[in-house]
Amino acid sequence: xxxxxxxxxxxxxxxLCLVWSMQQIGLKATAHDASPILQIAxxxxxGAVLVALFMLYRREKPSLxxxxxxxxxGAGLLFALEYLLLGTGLRxxxxxxxxxxxxxxxLFAAVGLHFSLRSERLKPVQWLxxxxxFAGVAITFFTxxxxxxSSDASSLFGDALCLLSGAAWxxxxxxxxxxxxxxxxxxxxxxxxxxxxxxxxxGFAVLTGQTTFHxxxxxxxxxxxxxxxxxFLSLLLWFSLLRRYxxxxxxxxxxxxPLFGVALGAWLLxxxxxxxxxxxxxxVVAGIVCVSCHAWLASRFVRQW
Numbered sequence: 001x002x003x004x005x006x007x008x009x010x011x012x013x014x015x016l017c018l019v020w021s022m023q024q025i026g027l028k029a030t031a032h033d034a035s036p037i038l039q040i041a042x043x044x045x046x047g048a049v050l051v052a053l054f055m056l057y058r059r060e061k062p063s064l065x066x067x068x069x070x071x072x073x074g075a076g077l078l079f080a081l082e083y084l085l086l087g088t089g090l091r092x093x094x095x096x097x098x099x100x101x102x103x104x105x106x107l108f109a110a111v112g113l114h115f116s117l118r119s120e121r122l123k124p125v126q127w128l129x130x131x132x133x134f135a136g137v138a139i140t141f142f143t144x145x146x147x148x149x150s151s152d153a154s155s156l157f158g159d160a161l162c163l164l165s166g167a168a169w170x171x172x173x174x175x176x177x178x179x180x181x182x183x184x185x186x187x188x189x190x191x192x193x194x195x196x197x198x199x200x201x202x203g204f205a206v207l208t209g210q211t212t213f214h215x216x217x218x219x220x221x222x223x224x225x226x227x228x229x230x231x232f233l234s235l236l237l238w239f240s241l242l243r244r245y246x247x248x249x250x251x252x253x254x255x256x257x258p259l260f261g262v263a264l265g266a267w268l269l270x271x272x273x274x275x276x277x278x279x280x281x282x283x284v285v286a287g288i289v290c291v292s293c294h295a296w297l298a299s300r301f302v303r304q305w
Contacts, residue, residue, distance in 0.1 A: 013253040021260035026222040028095040033219040035210035036087035041201035047231030048194035068180030076196025085165035093158025099261025101162035108170025133287025140280030
């Protein structure tokens with residue numbers, strides 16, 4: 001029996017959203033020491049090892065014959081594509097832009113699941129959320145980020161890549177829900193994703209010459225944070241919460257991640273956030289709330305009336 005959200009769950013979700021929002025901040029801050037692609041590759045490899053050790057600790061022994069290898073490979077390739085697009089996009093745009101566009105993923109997932117599973121048909125308020133969110137995307141795209149046209153074009157290219165990374169994340173969610181991966185443990189799915197991402201992204205980094213690695217204290221600290229905290233511990237905490245609390249209540253906090261990302265980008269990286277982007281970001285956040293939290297919103301509305 002799942003529980004309603006309590007103070008412990010609220011505190012845990014706020015901490016998770018803060019951790020997730022720091023991903024793009026850390027990658028952007030250390031990009032001069034190692035490319036985001038190389039960092040994500042190394043993070044994925046370390047994360048895969050940690051998940052494997054955790055499975056051994058829990059004595060989780062998957063049946064190799066029953067594993068959905070094709071779906072797992074597909075999920076891994078989509079996961080790698082997501083971070084390939086994100087890592088490349090962050091070279092051209094700000095961390096604040098990156099986190100907002102990446103977290104359009106629930107919108108793409110909702111639309112994909114609408115056409116794939118009868119049980120996931122979108123409600124009118126969710127369609128409204130999708131319209132609001134993509135109106136926000138359009139606003140951010142057509143709002144100049146600076147006074148120089150060349151830098152605006154470069155930022156626009158980075159924004160587009162980060163938006164496509166959100167689409168890849170959404171496609172991964174659809175694949176997991178609609179394939180045999182829905183019947184295996186989260187640990188096994190994570191192993192698929194992290195292992196394939198490590199191989200693909202490391203290969204891409206080598207082929208494109210993005211292998212420079214200056215082992216500065218900041219880079220090592222960020223790599224440990226990304227590997228241990230983001231790819232491993234936050235994943236375990238998230239699935240632990242999903243086993244105890246209503247998913248709709250937990251999903252109500254998803255909008256905090258892009259908001260934290262924008263605020264931290266301005267604070268830690270001195271990124272300039274113009275009014276047009278803020279308006280667009282708020283539209284995107286409103287759309288995410290409508291799509292991901294419609295059940296929670298409906299329950300709150302009914303209680304008040």
